[in-house]
Amino acid sequence: MQEIERLIQLLARLPGLGPRSARRAALELVKKRESLMRPLATALSEAADKVAPCSVCGNLDTTDPCRICTDETRDARTICVVEQVGDLWALERASGFTGRYHVLGGTLSALDGIGPEDLTIGQLLARVGPDRPTAEIILATNLTVDGQTTAHYITERLEGAGVKVTRLAHGVPVGGELDYLDDGTLSAALKARQAL
Amino acid sequence: MQEIERLIQLLARLPGLGPRSARRAALELVKKRESLMRPLATALSEAADKVAPCSVCGNLDTTDPCRICTDETRDARTICVVEQVGDLWALERASGFTGRYHVLGGTLSALDGIGPEDLTIGQLLARVGPDRPTAEIILATNLTVDGQTTAHYITERLEGAGVKVTRLAHGVPVGGELDYLDDGTLSAALKARQAL
Numbered sequence: 001m002q003e004i005e006r007l008i009q010l011l012a013r014l015p016g017l018g019p020r021s022a023r024r025a026a027l028e029l030v031k032k033r034e035s036l037m038r039p040l041a042t043a044l045s046e047a048a049d050k051v052a053p054c055s056v057c058g059n060l061d062t063t064d065p066c067r068i069c070t071d072e073t074r075d076a077r078t079i080c081v082v083e084q085v086g087d088l089w090a091l092e093r094a095s096g097f098t099g100r101y102h103v104l105g106g107t108l109s110a111l112d113g114i115g116p117e118d119l120t121i122g123q124l125l126a127r128v129g130p131d132r133p134t135a136e137i138i139l140a141t142n143l144t145v146d147g148q149t150t151a152h153y154i155t156e157r158l159e160g161a162g163v164k165v166t167r168l169a170h171g172v173p174v175g176g177e178l179d180y181l182d183d184g185t186l187s188a189a190l191k192a193r194q195a196l
Numbered sequence: 197m198q199e200i201e202r203l204i205q206l207l208a209r210l211p212g213l214g215p216r217s218a219r220r221a222a223l224e225l226v227k228k229r230e231s232l233m234r235p236l237a238t239a240l241s242e243a244a245d246k247v248a249p250c251s252v253c254g255n256l257d258t259t260d261p262c263r264i265c266t267d268e269t270r271d272a273r274t275i276c277v278v279e280q281v282g283d284l285w286a287l288e289r290a291s292g293f294t295g296r297y298h299v300l301g302g303t304l305s306a307l308d309g310i311g312p313e314d315l316t317i318g319q320l321l322a323r324v325g326p327d328r329p330t331a332e333i334i335l336a337t338n339l340t341v342d343g344q345t346t347a348h349y350i351t352e353r354l355e356g357a358g359v360k361v362t363r364l365a366h367g368v369p370v371g372g373e374l375d376y377l378d379d380g381t382l383s384a385a386l387k388a389r390q391a392l
Contacts, residue, residue, distance in 0.1 A: 003246055003258055007239040013232055015224050016217035017210075025210040027282055029240065030247055030256055036209055037244045043203040044237035047222075048229050050199050060226055062199055086223055 004030075056127075058103030058120055060085050068092075068100055075099045077135040079127060081154065083107055083142060091140065099138070102127065107146035108153055121154060128161050139167040143184075200226075249281075252323075254299030254316055256281050264288075264296055271295045273331040275323060277350065279303055279338060287336065295334070298323065303342035304349055317350060324357050335363040339380075 004026055012022035029037040054066035061067055078099030082088050088101050104119045128134045141147035155165050171189035208218035225233040250262035257263055274295030278284050284297050300315045324330045337343035351361050367385035
């Protein structure tokens, strides 16, 4: 049973799986040995070998620079700054954004002792400058205290760099019902109201 | 990105993980490449190579017969019949049961077209008989319609085999509050009340 116990322990360390669901997952894997268990083992070791952060933007890819940074059809003048690779993926799935990205790797946090040197803010500033093509930085950090602190800090550091700094619009989610919205979102939506 | 997409698709097929949590899990795996991703790949392929169902009882193990079936300190005269390997694991974790097991591999189900020949009922009957040591069969199938039908069917097939057939006690869970219990459990607990 040692092999199964070890597998369950490792599965239980995945976010979203606890000890009980890890056991269920292990049983499912043994049942689907050829169709799921072996392919997953292969996919894991291949990804572990090949996938690495892009040295320009921090995206995860098998090439460096990544496919987005080397895609000539994408606008190198517009950089969207996100906290995590997952945010980049979400924007890619949804938005039709055709610029490039910069992954910070987190947010500034006094509580957790995370300062600017722990994030890729230096690399971001290096991508901006009179001799660089960047014209607009879109700040897409989360609307948390830390996310906003980080956006603020970056805005200050970019002052005088001759680059336009924007942030994502905040307001009522599409399909959202006012009754169920938190007060912060409602008041942000009211403040940012637009003429029809 | 192809390697990551494939990894996410495979992770999303695990019970308990949807597309969104599979993405989170993939990101976590890439972050913990050496401490989690590679060990998990190894554990998966090792388990895929070595773990197989026991030909006697259906338990999963790296030896055949499994460690429980070959453990001479366990009572071969008592067999606890469960639906799935997960049920066997739950009993092993909790119960201090010192007999052996038999995993049916599911339940009879008219709706799903699962008959006795799709389960290991034949193998169970082969473990019972005048020349075999089995003295008691404990039916530990679930208290669902299908589980009870299966228990009933096995009881009938065992008639005249000279073996005692019992089932798990049903009643109020330890630590359970009456107010939150379903009617079926409450009425079962009342029917099976015991003298103090």
